[in-house]
Ligand SMILES: [Zn+2]
């Protein structure tokens with residue numbers, strides 16, 4: 521059977537309908553994809569900001585329905601709705617056995633190398649292998665996935681929400697719930713009101729943060745953040761300007777937690793200056809390869825300030841995605857409100873262009889038409 525998908529080749533997006541896909545092997549499942557979200561990392565691949573092998577099927581934030589399991593494989597049965605996760609925990613390495621499946625050593629390379637666990641990709645075109653965007657390749661009508669990279673979706677959860685939970689939402693919400701862990705009443709500062717930042721805003725509001733302040737230069741994004749649970753929205757600027765805007769907004773120039781959902785070193789520095797003694801700055805956004813952070817070292821021991829790295833929200837998919845679905849169904853994570861457009865797979869390039877030009881919040885690609 522041939523698969524329709526959007527591939528990145530020679531720096532351009534091509535939608536093709538002649539991708540060959542392998543049968544699932546032991547430990548794998550074949551999934552009919554229904555919906556994929558367009559994430560900033562897809563755009564980074566297209567813009568060449570990230571070294572990645574090509575030609576590659578783009579996309580890594582998706583949901584679908586299991587069609588078949590490989591031989592001798594225990595996993596979600598055919599017909600089960602699932603969310604895909606790019607870092608399937610092996611449950612055996614040091615990270616997994618320490619309860620840090622988000623750092624699984626066995627599957628970590630999948631997203632960087634664009635392959636399955638053993639280096640194969642399951643996709644070919646004209647006899648040549650096609651790589652998998654961040655280990656998945658979800659802008660396609662079908663994909664083969666390790667079963668540990670699949671999480672069952674409750675019936676009540678919409679397909680749009682099931683897709684968005686597969687990367688950006690989990691990254692932003694996980695940064696708050698797993699890493700920053702603000703207490704009720706705390707003040708949380710979030711740099712960036714894109715998909716990841718807004719998920720952090722929603723999660724901070726959900727855990728009862730007192731003030732949730734979002735920093736974004738785009739007025740329409742600040743307005744969205746205020747709708748989704750931010751108590752204040754400021755345009756930002758240099759360190760002094762942010763501190764002044766904070767003081768004007770909340771009466772205090774410091775915060776308990778600062779989250780960089782953008783991925784710029786100066787935002788980590790600004791966050792470090794804005795957190796109180798004992799507070800934490802959480803670095804979530806992927807940084808440019810040569811980025812470096814400069815901090816006043818004498819402040820660190822005296823202030824107990826903490827700098828925390830956070831990759832994909834520290835998410836263990838089987839442990840955490842059901843919690844995010846439950847929070848959504850309880851009305852505490854209005855993930856569906858991030859969706860601004862749906863496009864067919866034929867318009868994959870336009871969907872990436874929506875993101876490049878900050879049109880709307882999240883464009884979803886419909887893989888059933
Ligand atoms: Zn992503």
Ligand SMILES: [Zn+2]
Nearest residue numbers: 610613616624
């Ligand atoms: Zn592992």
